[in-house]
Amino acid sequence: MFSLNSNYLKLKAGYLFPEIARRVKEFLEAHPEAATDLIRCGIGDVTEPLPRAVCDAMHSAVDEMGIRETFRGYGPEQGYDFLRKLIAKHDYQFRGVTVAEDEIFISDGSKCDGANILDILGKNNRIAVMDPVYPVYVDTNVMAGRTGNMQDDGSYEGITYLECNHENGFVPSLPQEKVDIIYLCYPNNPTGAVASREALTRWVEYARSHHSLILFDAAYEAFIQDPDIPHSIYEIPGARECALELRSFSKKGGFTGVRCAFTVVPKELLARTAQGGQASLHPLWNRRMTTAFNGVSYITQRGAAALYSEEGQAQVQSLITHYMGNAALLREAVIAAGLTVYGGTNAPYLWVQSPLGEKSWETFDRMLHDHHIVVTPGSGFGSAGEGYFRISAFNSRDNVLEVAKRLSLR
Amino acid sequence: MFSLNSNYLKLKAGYLFPEIARRVKEFLEAHPEAATDLIRCGIGDVTEPLPRAVCDAMHSAVDEMGIRETFRGYGPEQGYDFLRKLIAKHDYQFRGVTVAEDEIFISDGSKCDGANILDILGKNNRIAVMDPVYPVYVDTNVMAGRTGNMQDDGSYEGITYLECNHENGFVPSLPQEKVDIIYLCYPNNPTGAVASREALTRWVEYARSHHSLILFDAAYEAFIQDPDIPHSIYEIPGARECALELRSFSKKGGFTGVRCAFTVVPKELLARTAQGGQASLHPLWNRRMTTAFNGVSYITQRGAAALYSEEGQAQVQSLITHYMGNAALLREAVIAAGLTVYGGTNAPYLWVQSPLGEKSWETFDRMLHDHHIVVTPGSGFGSAGEGYFRISAFNSRDNVLEVAKRLSLR
Numbered sequence: 001m002f003s004l005n006s007n008y009l010k011l012k013a014g015y016l017f018p019e020i021a022r023r024v025k026e027f028l029e030a031h032p033e034a035a036t037d038l039i040r041c042g043i044g045d046v047t048e049p050l051p052r053a054v055c056d057a058m059h060s061a062v063d064e065m066g067i068r069e070t071f072r073g074y075g076p077e078q079g080y081d082f083l084r085k086l087i088a089k090h091d092y093q094f095r096g097v098t099v100a101e102d103e104i105f106i107s108d109g110s111k112c113d114g115a116n117i118l119d120i121l122g123k124n125n126r127i128a129v130m131d132p133v134y135p136v137y138v139d140t141n142v143m144a145g146r147t148g149n150m151q152d153d154g155s156y157e158g159i160t161y162l163e164c165n166h167e168n169g170f171v172p173s174l175p176q177e178k179v180d181i182i183y184l185c186y187p188n189n190p191t192g193a194v195a196s197r198e199a200l201t202r203w204v205e206y207a208r209s210h211h212s213l214i215l216f217d218a219a220y221e222a223f224i225q226d227p228d229i230p231h232s233i234y235e236i237p238g239a240r241e242c243a244l245e246l247r248s249f250s251k252k253g254g255f256t257g258v259r260c261a262f263t264v265v266p267k268e269l270l271a272r273t274a275q276g277g278q279a280s281l282h283p284l285w286n287r288r289m290t291t292a293f294n295g296v297s298y299i300t301q302r303g304a305a306a307l308y309s310e311e312g313q314a315q316v317q318s319l320i321t322h323y324m325g326n327a328a329l330l331r332e333a334v335i336a337a338g339l340t341v342y343g344g345t346n347a348p349y350l351w352v353q354s355p356l357g358e359k360s361w362e363t364f365d366r367m368l369h370d371h372h373i374v375v376t377p378g379s380g381f382g383s384a385g386e387g388y389f390r391i392s393a394f395n396s397r398d399n400v401l402e403v404a405k406r407l408s409l410r
Numbered sequence: 411m412f413s414l415n416s417n418y419l420k421l422k423a424g425y426l427f428p429e430i431a432r433r434v435k436e437f438l439e440a441h442p443e444a445a446t447d448l449i450r451c452g453i454g455d456v457t458e459p460l461p462r463a464v465c466d467a468m469h470s471a472v473d474e475m476g477i478r479e480t481f482r483g484y485g486p487e488q489g490y491d492f493l494r495k496l497i498a499k500h501d502y503q504f505r506g507v508t509v510a511e512d513e514i515f516i517s518d519g520s521k522c523d524g525a526n527i528l529d530i531l532g533k534n535n536r537i538a539v540m541d542p543v544y545p546v547y548v549d550t551n552v553m554a555g556r557t558g559n560m561q562d563d564g565s566y567e568g569i570t571y572l573e574c575n576h577e578n579g580f581v582p583s584l585p586q587e588k589v590d591i592i593y594l595c596y597p598n599n600p601t602g603a604v605a606s607r608e609a610l611t612r613w614v615e616y617a618r619s620h621h622s623l624i625l626f627d628a629a630y631e632a633f634i635q636d637p638d639i640p641h642s643i644y645e646i647p648g649a650r651e652c653a654l655e656l657r658s659f660s661k662k663g664g665f666t667g668v669r670c671a672f673t674v675v676p677k678e679l680l681a682r683t684a685q686g687g688q689a690s691l692h693p694l695w696n697r698r699m700t701t702a703f704n705g706v707s708y709i710t711q712r713g714a715a716a717l718y719s720e721e722g723q724a725q726v727q728s729l730i731t732h733y734m735g736n737a738a739l740l741r742e743a744v745i746a747a748g749l750t751v752y753g754g755t756n757a758p759y760l761w762v763q764s765p766l767g768e769k770s771w772e773t774f775d776r777m778l779h780d781h782h783i784v785v786t787p788g789s790g791f792g793s794a795g796e797g798y799f800r801i802s803a804f805n806s807r808d809n810v811l812e813v814a815k816r817l818s819l820r
Contacts, residue, residue, distance in 0.1 A: 001621035002590035003532030006684035008694045045483035055476040058709065059469060065667065066465040068806075073455035073666040108518050108669075108704070115702030119553065122413030139701045143529065180412035211411035256483040257475065257708045259518075274416035284418045291549045292525030294518070298667045299468065300707055396478075 016380030051315035057306035079106025125180035132381030192343015207242035222252035327393035333404035426790030461725035467716035489516025535590035542791030602753015617652035632662035737803035743814035
């Protein structure tokens with residue numbers, strides 16, 4: 001009989017968000033009157049509409065596609081030049097960083113890129129993730145067979161977990177053991193922490209001296225307010241030889257339902273072959289993109305390009321201002337409620353300590369029952385998240401003001 | 411040093427289309443006057459604009475996304491219910507076939523699905539492909555490590571090639587050796603052949619008795635004109651226990667630049683686990699979609715749904731009529747030129763025998779030099795394609811009439 005990939009059977013059942021949904025459902029069944037005033041601060045999905053410049057560009061692109069003379073069929077699998085050029089210029093050149101247009105690969109999402117990039121990497125690489133961690137980094141490696149079984153605490157054998165806590169500012173210390181591939185996400189989901197130039201330099205030096213690869217997830221870079229914080233790993237000298245960077249239009253441009261992202265693969269980035277030689281990852285990723293992907297919708301790419309127009313940039317800025325304004329209001333409210341909070345100043349997430357001795361899920365239940373507010377329990381992101389909860393600033397202003405009011409009445 | 415996936419290094423350099431491009435470029439450099447009248451009948455990309463119903467639906471969806479009240483962020487990773495329902499009804503129920511809505515997974519393309527589905531299958535499955543073959547089936551298995559090295563004739567060790575020729579009507583005989591996973595593509599690219607109900611029944615019986623999996627690629631089903639030819643593998647009794655089906659809006663709806671497709675995974679479809687048990691593939695594919703993918707653009711899905719409206723169906727029909735009208739004209743012209751032709755009656759591809767003793771690339775060069783027509787040499791699809799060339803009916807009517815005229819002057 002043909003076989004399935006049994007690594008999938010090692011995955012724990014999707015626990016965090018289904019469990020949140022189950023508890024919310026149970027609560028609403030017992031308290032139907034709460035349905036009208038329940039506020040969800042859990043999932044990190046945007047709430048504000050697409051920028052006008054994006055809609056205008058997509059309308060034009062739809063019109064082009066409706067006329068034989070301007071219709072476009074298959075586009076380049078790596079993305080249209082018009083978008084790659086804008087990214088190279090605005091996201092990199094303007095920050096003093098050199099990234100060539102053909103090192104930028106346009107995709108339909110960072111989640112896809114983060115999973116698919118693993119295809120071009122060897123099976124025996126040792127993976128290191130931050131704890132707490134975005135679960136997709138771990139799950140995709142479980143699926144690809146780079147881990148052993150799940151252990152009682154929910155972690156997987158064979159993965160190195162790098163603890164992030166308030167003592168290290170949620171930027172992990174360098175590992176004791178040698179690791180091959182390191183996931184770093186800054187600004188961080190879920191902690192809202194950022195990594196300083198010095199912290200990133202330590203990691204780049206580690207990666208270069210150990211010939212490791214950094215997978216740098218910069219999906220939230222647009223939310224950075226502090227001018228000293230790097231937006232790209234390539235702002236660190238030497239990073240082109242040891243890092244891939246994942247970027248997304250999801251949060252910055254409100255593209256969670258539109259789907260556009262990109263990955264940067266510098267040509268200098270070498271890896272070991274099974275024959276003991278070295279080869280560049282760039283042609284491998286190009287090969288994967290051309291063989292197993294067929295490019296992003298032309299209409300979507302025109303929409304993404306519009307984010308770089310003068311009008312589009314101003315509209316992105318007002319989205320950022322809106323969400324970071326939410327974050328500031330939420331921070332104030334949480335602090336006024338006597339809680340200790342991290343994040344929320346350069347990232348759209350607040351990482352809040354549960355009151356002393358309370359576990360993450362206890363806080364979750366209390367917030368749900370007492371305040372009709374849904375948060376995300378920190379332990380859902382890994383054992384180092386126990387005793388924390390995440391509040392998302394992706395919300396309407398009205399909801400945020402109401403959350404602040406309810407917290408003040410505790 | 412971290413390692414790369416060395417299986418990628420087994421891949422031959424993308425040979426077919428780059429080599430076509432190289433020869434065309436060389437020819438045009440030597441004969442710049444031919445640039446204006448060169449007609450490309452090579453790549454299978456659509457030429458006609460998007461149906462009006464699709465453009466209208468996408469305009470409305472863009473408008474919805476621009477307003478807070480109707481904005482949509484992350485959608486279901488498996489696709490919106492409104493589209494899954496339409497597919498279940500129109501593509502299956504109306505043909506007397508039962509496919510549940512939650513067995514339909516919406517994606518951004520069949521190329522992606524065909525590659526990604528391999529993730530949920532075991533590494534040691536023996537793969538069988540038709541020869542000639544759409545190269546992506548082979549290359550994605552090479553990348554995933556299911557083959558040995560490339561041999562001198564361009565085939566890979568460890569893959570079973572099933573010869574398709576005019577004697578078997580381009581539907582392969584059952585293999586002598588046991589194979590685990592069989593790719594079948596009907597209507598076929600590149601041969602334009604279709605598989606009768608009897609032929610598909612033989613394959614379903616083989617798969618059921620050998621516990622094999624059929625990956626049925628039905629990307630061209632909308633081009634079938636003969637009412638006796640099945641559109642779906644699920645029209646064959648027992649197929650739900652042994653087959654996955656890949657479908658696409660690319661050719662039928664002109665979506666090659668818009669990107670929308672779907673895969674059907676029946677819940678009855680079981681596979682062997684490493685522990686020797688059996689498990690359903692459906693939850694594994696659901697897990698891959700939710701973990702490594704984030705759904706297709708809402709705007710795109712609204713566009714795809716519009717193909718099922720009354721207006722949309724009529725517009726799809728006129729696209730099919732256009733391309734199949736091209737195919738009929740091309741068939742006539744090729745036959746009048748004294749050549750033997752297959753396909754082109756239930757598929758948008760014509761599979762033409764080169765004149766006696768001429769190799770595929772020799773025909774390619776002759777067509778380019780004498781007629782300024784670019785075709786696809788059959789040997790590029792595998793050794794059984796030697797001595798054939800493919801003509802695509804995806805073209806404007808003017809180009810097709812001009813091709814017919816030039817062939818008559820040979």
